[in-house]
Amino acid sequence: xxxxxxxxxxxxxxxxxxxxxxxxxxxxxxxxxxxxxxxxxxxxxxxxxxxxxxxxxxxxxxxxxxxxxxxxxxxxxxxxxxxxxxxxxxxxxxxxxxxxxxxxxxxxxxxxxxxxxxxxxxxxxxxxxxxxxxxxxxxxxxxxxxxxxxxxxxxxxxxxxxxxxxxxxxxxxxxxxxxxxxxxxxxxxxxxxxxxxxxxxxxxxxxxxxxxxxxxxxxxxxxxxxxxxxxxxxxxxxxxxxxxxxxxxxxxxxxxxxxxxxxxxxxxx
Amino acid sequence: xxxxxxxxxxxxxxxxxxxxxxxxxxxxxxxxxxxxxxxxxxxxxxxxxxxxxxxxxxxxxxxxxxxxxxxxxxxxxxxxxxxxxxxxxxxxxxxxxxxxxxxxxxxxxxxxxxxxxxxxxxxxxxxxxxxxxxxxxxxxxxxxxxxxxxxxxxxxxxxxxxxxxxxxxxxxxxxxxxxxxxxxxxxxxxxxxxxxxxxxxxxxxxxxxxxxxxxxxxxxxxxxxxxxxxxxxxxxxxxxxxxxxxxxxxxxxxxxxxxxxxxxxxxxxxxxxxxxxxxxxxxxxxxxxxxxxxxxxxxxxxxxxxxxxxxxxxxxxxxxxxxxxxxxxxxxxxxxxxxxxxxxxxxxxxxx
Amino acid sequence: xxxxxxxxxxxxxxxxxxxxxxxxxxxxxxxxxxxxxxxxxxxxxxxxxxxxxxxxxxxxxxxxxxxxxxxxxxxxxxxxxxxxxxxxxxxxxxxxxxxxxxxxxxxxxxxxxxxxxxxxxxxxxxxxxxxxxxxxxxxxxxxxxxxxxxxxxxxxxxxxxxxxxxxxxxxxxxxxxxxxxxxxxxxxxxxxxxxxxxxxxxxxxxxxxxxxxxxxxxxxxxxxxxxxxxxxxxxxxxxxxxxxxxxxxxxxxxxxxxxxxxxxxxxxxxxxxxxxxxxxxxxxxxxxxxxxxxxxxxxxxxxxxxxxxxxxx
Numbered sequence: 026x027x028x029x030x031x032x033x034x035x036x037x038x039x040x041x042x043x044x045x046x047x048x049x050x051x052x053x054x055x056x057x058x059x060x061x062x063x064x065x066x067x068x069x070x071x072x073x074x075x076x077x078x079x080x081x082x083x084x085x086x087x088x089x090x091x092x093x094x095x096x097x098x099x100x101x102x103x104x105x106x107x108x109x110x111x112x113x114x115x116x117x118x119x120x121x122x123x124x125x126x127x128x129x130x131x132x133x134x135x136x137x138x139x140x141x142x143x144x145x146x147x148x149x150x151x152x153x154x155x156x157x158x159x160x161x162x163x164x165x166x167x168x169x170x171x172x173x174x175x176x177x178x179x180x181x182x183x184x185x186x187x188x189x190x191x192x193x194x195x196x197x198x199x200x201x202x203x204x205x206x207x208x209x210x211x212x213x214x215x216x217x218x219x220x221x222x223x224x225x226x227x228x229x230x231x232x233x234x235x236x237x238x239x240x241x242x243x244x245x246x247x248x249x250x251x252x253x254x255x256x257x258x259x260x261x262x263x264x265x266x267x268x269x270x271x272x273x274x275x276x277x278x279x280x281x282x283x284x285x286x287x288x289x290x291x292x293x294x
Numbered sequence: 295x296x297x298x299x300x301x302x303x304x305x306x307x308x309x310x311x312x313x314x315x316x317x318x319x320x321x322x323x324x325x326x327x328x329x330x331x332x333x334x335x336x337x338x339x340x341x342x343x344x345x346x347x348x349x350x351x352x353x354x355x356x357x358x359x360x361x362x363x364x365x366x367x368x369x370x371x372x373x374x375x376x377x378x379x380x381x382x383x384x385x386x387x388x389x390x391x392x393x394x395x396x397x398x399x400x401x402x403x404x405x406x407x408x409x410x411x412x413x414x415x416x417x418x419x420x421x422x423x424x425x426x427x428x429x430x431x432x433x434x435x436x437x438x439x440x441x442x443x444x445x446x447x448x449x450x451x452x453x454x455x456x457x458x459x460x461x462x463x464x465x466x467x468x469x470x471x472x473x474x475x476x477x478x479x480x481x482x483x484x485x486x487x488x489x490x491x492x493x494x495x496x497x498x499x500x501x502x503x504x505x506x507x508x509x510x511x512x513x514x515x516x517x518x519x520x521x522x523x524x525x526x527x528x529x530x531x532x533x534x535x536x537x538x539x540x541x542x543x544x545x546x547x548x549x550x551x552x553x554x555x556x557x558x559x560x561x562x563x564x565x566x567x568x569x570x571x572x573x574x575x576x577x578x579x580x581x582x583x584x585x586x587x588x589x590x591x592x593x594x595x596x597x598x599x600x601x602x603x604x605x606x607x608x609x610x611x612x613x614x615x616x617x618x619x620x621x622x623x624x625x626x627x628x629x630x631x632x633x634x635x636x637x638x639x640x641x642x643x644x645x646x
Numbered sequence: 647x648x649x650x651x652x653x654x655x656x657x658x659x660x661x662x663x664x665x666x667x668x669x670x671x672x673x674x675x676x677x678x679x680x681x682x683x684x685x686x687x688x689x690x691x692x693x694x695x696x697x698x699x700x701x702x703x704x705x706x707x708x709x710x711x712x713x714x715x716x717x718x719x720x721x722x723x724x725x726x727x728x729x730x731x732x733x734x735x736x737x738x739x740x741x742x743x744x745x746x747x748x749x750x751x752x753x754x755x756x757x758x759x760x761x762x763x764x765x766x767x768x769x770x771x772x773x774x775x776x777x778x779x780x781x782x783x784x785x786x787x788x789x790x791x792x793x794x795x796x797x798x799x800x801x802x803x804x805x806x807x808x809x810x811x812x813x814x815x816x817x818x819x820x821x822x823x824x825x826x827x828x829x830x831x832x833x834x835x836x837x838x839x840x841x842x843x844x845x846x847x848x849x850x851x852x853x854x855x856x857x858x859x860x861x862x863x864x865x866x867x868x869x870x871x872x873x874x875x876x877x878x879x880x881x882x883x884x885x886x887x888x889x890x891x892x893x894x895x896x897x898x899x900x901x902x903x904x905x906x907x908x909x910x911x912x913x914x915x916x917x918x919x920x921x922x923x924x925x926x927x928x929x930x931x932x933x934x935x936x937x938x939x940x941x942x943x944x945x946x947x948x949x950x951x952x953x954x955x956x957x958x959x
Contacts, residue, residue, distance in 0.1 A: 033775050034782070133656075137663040140935040140942075143897015145915070149931050152919045153671055229788060233901050236790050237916045256794050256905075263798070270791035278786035285782070351862055374868070381865035389863075394856035397875055398955060399882075408874075409864050444954045460864070 028290060035286025041279030045272075049099050052092035060085065060093045060246055079264060081254065087265065090246040091272055097247045098228050098276060101162055105227035106220045108166035113173020114209070114216065120174065121181025122204050128178070135171045144168075144230050151239050161240045165230050169223045176219045180212030214291050221284030225277045232273050248273050298467050298500045299325045299348070304360035306343055306352065306524075308571065314357060315571045318344055318524045319580075321360075325468060330494055330501040332511040332532070334547070335521035338568045341504050344521075345470045348502070349387050350377045365467060383413040386461040388490075390473040392453035396445040402456045403429075403441030406463060413464045428459045431496075432489060451482035455489065462493050469494075469501045476506070483507075487514060508551050512536050520544050523568055523580040525596075530605025540602060540613045542585045545620060579610070587611055587619040649950060657943045664939060665717070668932045669710050672924060722932075723925035727918065732929035735914060742910035743899050746833075749826045750895045753834035754841055755888070761838075762845025763877060766853065777846075781839035789898055792832040793905035800828060829906040833898045837891045844887045848880040855879075882953050889945035893938045 029035045079087050120131040138146065147164035154160045181204070184190055193203050228248075234240035235249025243250055251269040259266050306318040318340040325331050333341045346352045348362060350372065362369040364385065372380070389395045396405060403425055410421040422441075429437040432455040445453055454474060461469055471490060475483035487507075491514050494501045505511055511518060512532055519529040520543065528541040539545045549562035566584040579585070582592035591610050599606045602613055609616065704712070716722070722732035765777055800807045807828055852858070853876055861871045896911075903912035911930060918926040950956040 034778055037779070133659060134663065137660050137667065139893075140660065140664055140938045141931065142893040142934060142938050144900060145897055145931060145934055148900070148915065148919055149668075149671055149927065152922070152924075152927050153674065225786070229786075232788050233790065236788075236901065237904060238920060239916075252788070252791065252794075256790075259794060259798050259802075266791075266794060270788065270794075273788050273791070274783070274786045277788075278782050281782055281786055285778075349863055351859060378865045378867060381863050383865055387863045389856065389860065391856055395860045397857040397861070397879065399879055399953060400875075408866075412865055446955050457860075460860075 029286055032286035032289045034282045034289060038279050038282025038284075038286055041275050042283055045095060045099075045276050045279060048092060048095050052096055056089045056092055058086035058089040060089045079262070081251075081265060087251075087268055090251060091248075091268060094246045094248040094251055094269065095272060095276070097158075097241060097245065098231060098273075101158070101165070101231050101241075102224040102227045102280075104162045105165045105169055106224050108162065109169035109223055109227075110173050110216065110220055112166070113170045114177045116170065117174035117177025118181055118204050118209070121178035122185060122200065122208070124182070124185070131174070132178070135174050138167075138171055144233055147230060147234060148237075148239060151234070156239060156242055158241055158245075161231060161234060165227045168230065169226065172219055172223060172226075173216070176215050177212065180215055181208055184208045184211055214287055218284045218287035218291065221280045221287065225280035225284065228273065228280070229277050248276075296327045297324050298327050298365065299502075300361075300363045301344075301348075302361045302363070304344070304347070304358070304362060306340070306347060306359075307357050308353070308355050309357060310355065316524060316574070316576070317356075317571055321521075321524075321526050323519050323526065323529065325500045325502055327467070327500055328494070328498045329517070330491065330503060330515045332503045332505060332515040332518040333521060334505065334508070334511065334518060336568050338570070339521050340524040341521050342472055345387070345472050345502065345504055348468075348470055349381055349385050350374075351381075351387075379413075382409050382460075382466075383464050384466050385468045385470065386464070386466045387470045387472065388454070388457050388461050388474045391477050392450055392457055393445075393477065395457055396453055398445050400444075401442055402445055402448065402453075403443075406456065406460045409460050409463050424463065425459075428463045429456075432456075432459045432462075432493070433485075434459075450478050451486065454478060454482075454486050458486070458489060458493065462497055462499065465497055466499055469499050470504075471501060472504045473506070474503075475510075484510075490514075508536055508548065520547070523574060525580045525608065527581060527608045528605060530603075534604045538603070540605070540616060541607050541609055542587050542616060542620075543581050545616070579608075586623040587616055649956070650947070653943065653946055653950075657939065660939050661936065664935045665714060665932065666710075668928060668935065669713055672928050673706065717932075722929035725918070725923055725926040727921045727923040727926065732926050735926065736911065736929060736933055739909065739911040739914045742908050743896070743903070743912060745822065746826055746830055746899055746903070746908065746910060747892070747895050749823065749830035750833045750837070751888070751891065753830055754837040754891055754895075757834065757838040758841030759845060759884075762842040763849055763872075763880075765842065765846045766849035766880075767872075777842065781842060784835040784839045787835075789832055789836065790901050790905050792835060793829065793902055796828045796832050797906070829902045829908060832905075833895055833902050836898075837894055840894075841884070841887055841891065845880065845884055848883050849876060852876045852880045882949065885945055885949050885952065889942050892941045896934055896937065 030039075081087055081090070116131055116135070120128040141149070147161070147168050150164040150167065151160055154163070185208075190203055190207060193207055198207070231240050231247065232249035232252065235247045236253040238253070240249055241247040243254075248269045252266065252273070255262075255266040255269060301321060301323050304318060304321045305316060307314040307316040309315075321340075321344065323331070323333070333344070335341050343352055343356065347356070347358055348364075348369065350369065352358065358370055360370070364380070369380070396402060403422075406425045406428070407418075407421050410416065410424050411418070414421070414424075416424070426437050426441060429440055434440050434452060434455055440448070440452070440456075445456075448456070457474075469490075474490065475486050478486060487510050490501060490503070493499065503511065503515060515532050517530065518532050518535050520527050520535065520541065522543050528535055528539070528544045535544060536548060539548045543564070546562065546564035550564065552561060564584055569583070574580070577596060578594055579588070579592040579597050582588040585592065589610070595610070597608050597610045599608050601607075607613075611619075720733050722736070724730065725732050725735055728735060765773060807824055858871060858876060861875045862868075866874065899910060900912035900915050902908075903910045904916055907913070911934065914926070915930050917923075918930060
């Protein structure tokens with residue numbers, strides 16, 4: 026852990042992520058206002074009044090909604106990374122360890138999946154299964170499988186013929202044991218870096234989907250929904266747009282930098 | 295004899311964290327027109343950086359001092375823009391690794407042509423004919439087809455021939471060959487060396503050959519400089535220096551080469567390794583910590599040169615003293631070998 | 647030649663898989679499409695008639711076959727919402743999305759390539775850190791935020807460029823470019839940041855290669871070494887990135903076209919999903935995926951032309 030702080034990217038990312046984690050932890054215990062309480066007499070009031078970050082078009086407290094939105098983003102990010110990494114690591118392990126035909130077939134499928142650009146695959150799945158938190162997570166998790174599968178596969182290819190693996194094989198260890206007990210721990214840091222990048226990607230995609238009205242459904246405040254609601258008021262209340270945008274940017278940039286930093290150190294080794 | 299290149303009191307150091315680590319110290323050498331001179335030494339003793347300095351391509355962290363006189367011009371005073379008339383034109387270089395020294399994406403003919411067009415005022419077609427001519431001269435078959443080939447389509451030996459063609463095409467005064475055969479198959483090595491010798495003879499180009507291969511050097515070169523840890527320790531005519539080595543380091547080098555005369559004997563190896571750059575001391579003989587003849591004086595004072603039988607030796611001891619100490623060392627060694635208990639043999643192990 | 651045969655074979659397999667996925671996903675749709683189209687309380691006779699006309703009474707493989715045959719005849723079905731052939735709608739949208747993608751790619755290369763080469767020559771730490779932060783920032787600002795800000799600054803405040811209005815190419819070429827600059831720019835920033843990093847790494851790696859020393863030893867100026875040898879060799883890995891950029895830009899156009907109200911494929915997609923216009927979604931998804939696959943194929947071919955070593959492998 027300590028060695029990662031020698032990377033500038035990691036340090037900056039760490040600070041940004043810590044800040045958002047702090048917001049998350051606070052929001053779990055305390056919110057300044059009810060996130061859905063409307064107050065029509067204080068519509069679009071500016072920041073630093075009774076409401077620290079102002080109110081939205083229905084007089085709802087922006088800070089509270091933002092904190093709730095951060096919760097939603099973290100929840101989605103974590104679930105997506107959890108599902109995506111489990112599926113991706115399994116697929117990548119088999120492809121990388123066995124190689125040959127297994128690898129060829131799996132990689133062809135992964136390549137095919139990469140043909141659906143950006144959020145298109147997620148949108149297609151949402152079109153079929155419908156909106157909502159769970160379906161969004163599922164769609165984004167499937168979208169993140171290729172990056173986990175690829176990194177795992179390349180890690181396995183590196184260690185497949187390593188001496189310690191040969192030694193295990195001679196001792197009679199089974200393939201599954203070699204794969205998950207002996208090889209997998211060696212590529213832990215590569216997978217953590219990918220997870221961090223995938224987390225950032227999930228937050229970004231969720232915001233995009235919600236912006237298009239296909240992710241989390243109102244009145245749940247997700248960062249994407251806040252932004253999409255705010256954009257109509259950009260001329261009257263610029264800060265209202267700026268706040269969710271800044272939150273998304275800090276979150277995404279934080280996790281991207283952490284992932285980049287870990288990768289940088291891994292390569293330096 | 296007219297000298298092409300005369301290096302005097304040349305030193306080179308690497309700067310790191312504002313400290314200078316000397317890699318080459320007060321080196322003098324000279325290359326005469328048309329001759330082939332060898333520079334010998336272990337890896338890391340400073341021969342490659344010295345060679346690169348002769349063509350102005352030393353690493354950016356290097357600081358140079360002394361003088362490198364090339365046909366009346368001081369090379370160390372050249373500006374980057376002036377270097378362009380020298381490199382590839384009057385001085386050229388062949389590198390160790392032919393597999394990577396050529397641009398993989400450009401046809402080899404075009405790469406040789408680039409040298410011609412850069413330094414000669416000829417039309418493209420004339421340049422092309424010249425390239426085909428030199429490709430033939432370096433012994434490549436079917437030159438029209440080779441011209442159109444990419445480096446990966448050629449063998450290592452063929453690529454080194456291309457490098458040689460490139461180096462000689464502008465008839466330079468001096469060629470620096472930095473271990474040109476180390477990366478090649480043994481069977482090809484002799485061919486490439488013979489080719490360099492042939493080009494040296496036919497074109498009258500002086501060659502500075504950097505090599506480990508004492509056999510080849512004895513066969514091809516007229517004079518030799520032995521370098522150790524940034525210092526020249528012995529230099530002179532090949533027959534004298536390699537045929538009858540005096541300096542303890544040269545003796546060690548020659549003794550460590552297998553030959554038919556020494557058949558059946560154990561090969562000698564010099565104890566220890568060349569100390570890394572940051573561990574080198576600034577005073578005393580550079581070789582003293584590995585030398586069988588070293589005394590107290592050697593640790594404190596860097597030896598000056600004296601002349602003996604057509605060579606210069608940098609040592610505190612006279613040839614007779616060295617020879618006597620060498621005999622004693624050999625006797626000691628044999629005695630030790632006799633005393634040392636026999637090791638090896640089958641040892642019984644019990645399985646727990 | 648064997649290389650190209652294998653590549654074409656791979657292309658065909660990928661296209662087959664793409665069509666199977668696109669077809670398959672819409673088959674697992676919960677509920678009967680006929681009900682979805684006509685509503686739950688529709689007349690059973692009507693439902694049966696519609697099922698027949700949609701071919702829902704046929705076995706699955708038969709339906710896939712009919713669909714694929716239809717594709718080859720340019721028949722992607724009829725949009726439920728627009729009551730027009732899907733292929734016609736795609737063709738109309740393509741004019742907008744195509745020009746948008748083109749302008750974006752040009753901008754990406756125009757920003758990314760020179761900046762990356764420049765940075766490779768300036769490896770000082772302050773540049774490296776500064777670049778990494780700026781590129782991370784431009785990657786982390788969501789494209790729609792960027793779009794909203796750009797509109798606010800350049801259209802609303804400064805009134806330099808139009809917003810929310812698409813001018814077609816045939817009507818007014820200059821106006822068309824003006825209407826595409828902002829959306830293209832908001833998409834290119836992220837891709838340019840990626841490109842800069844790749845170009846920088848690639849050039850830096852190539853500069854360490856032995857052949858660069860050989861080039862210097864020929865007496866070439868450092869400028870000629872750079873542009874005659876290094877840059878040329880560095881661009882090869884970058885071609886792959888350009889292929890990925892095309893996919894990124896097509897994916898990004900879904901959101902960007904909505905912000906800027908451009909009547910392209912991306913806008914069509916979000917409309918079709920929100921109105922559950924299944925034939926249109928299916929057609930659009932298939933179409934975009936096929937474009938990406940073909941782009942990657944073209945990249946592979948270009949790659950093999952520029953790098954003679956590839957064909958041997």
